[in-house]
Amino acid sequence: MSSVVGESQREFHYGQQDFEAVRALLYQLTGIRLADSKDSMVYSRLARRLRALKKASFPDYLAYLNTHPAEEELFINALTTNLTSFFREPHHFDVLRAYLTAHPETRQIWCAASSTGEEPYSIAMIVAEHFGRFDTHVKIIASDIDSNVLRQAEQGIYHFDRIKGLPEQRCKQFFFKGKGARAGYVKVVPELRAMVEFRQLNLLSPNWSVKGPLDIIFCRNVMIYFDRPTQLTILERMVKLLSKNGLYIAGHSENFSHASHLVKPAGNTTYQPNYIGR
Ligand SMILES: C[S@@+](CC[C@H](N)C(=O)[O-])C[C@H]1O[C@@H](n2cnc3c(N)ncnc32)[C@H](O)[C@@H]1O
Structure with a gap:
């Protein structure tokens, strides 16, 4: 050992x-x-x-x-390992923006391993920027198994370093700067916070509280912790929740070429449901 x-x-x-x-x-x-x-x-x-x-x-x-x-x-x-960041793997947020343009009817996005919240808030920022307002018809559901990270995500408070790389406009529009005892911290504005619904959800559980149809599932950097049979079971259940034009977005080291009966590639670690196999 x-x-x-x-x-x-x-x-x-x-x-x-x-x-x-x-x-x-x-x-x-x-x-x-x-x-x-x-x-x-x-x-x-x-x-x-x-x-x-x-x-x-x-x-x-x-x-x-x-x-x-x-x-x-x-x-x-x-x-659990909860490593995450705002706009991690930034190309996926370009995919999201393009999807919203091509599919104005987008209703539901699920972020299935949302950790401390940086990922779903990044999704919410793109949605808000796309529509030019916070109050949209797009519902963003964020879930994780870990109740600790969910609590942090719900609070939406981050060390200033976490948003250092963001363009100034985003920092101003989406975060309040802490003062006094909260100096060095930022908090997501309540309008952005209200765009995301957090839930505790174990991907292994037979009953998920998330129901379809979903337009996009962000399931990034969690499947790597599972063995292949578990990955396939979860992927199949997720694909069944996706709309016909839906997207499954995976993490940078997650590859589903072995699951061509469920999904087909649609870009860099992005997949569409494979309706032929369904
Ligand atoms: C490395 S983080 C990925 C965070 C984010 N998706 C990203 O890519 O930046 C993995 C997350 O998966 C969660 N997780 C691990 N096993 C899970 C399970 N069985 N069900 C739901 N979430 C799980 C962990 O709690 C952790 O927050």
Whole structure:
């Protein structure tokens, strides 16, 4: 087992068996497949939970988890990777703008792993810019499994550094600058906040609260954490929710050439439902 923190320096005993038990449970609950290289990350993130609950060992913590379902949420929150940014993979926002022009009837966009909110707010900014107003007929649903990041997203407060790269006009139109105790932070304006509806949703769950028809699904940089059968199951369910002209937008390292019965390429990591296969 590779480790960043040497075993002798660790506060809790942590062996391969502990890592395997955590990995199996996380997979069962979320579909996330942890690579072997994540063993140290698992230790450092869960050690905080052991400390908070005053558990003496990983088996003690896992036994507690077994009998306290409420802890599952904190276990999941501790182990997700939430890296994101405003206008990440910017070409997808050009795709969105072009789609809105070609499809004025666009009604629903789903951002299916929205993390701390930068992605759905970027979508909302493009929609607002396209229509020249905040109050439009386009509904933006943003979801994530992690209740922590959803809370942050709902607040819409970010460190100023997060919007440093945005054009001045966007910063002015879409963010308030914090003053006093909030200096160094920005908050999305209430009109932009109101364009996005946040929900907690586990993509592995058999019941999704999001219903079709959807015009665009942004499902970026989450499928990479799932194994191929899980990816295919989720992709199939999503494709069924898309309208005939709908778009599925994937992350930069997600490729669905193996799923040609479900989707066909429509540009850079962008797909259309494959109606022949449906
Ligand atoms: C790396 S972030 C991607 C954020 C954003 N889509 C982007 O591309 O910038 C992955 C997100 O997927 C979420 N996630 C992981 N497993 C999930 C699941 N089973 N259901 C829903 N969301 C999940 C994580 O909580 C995390 O916020």
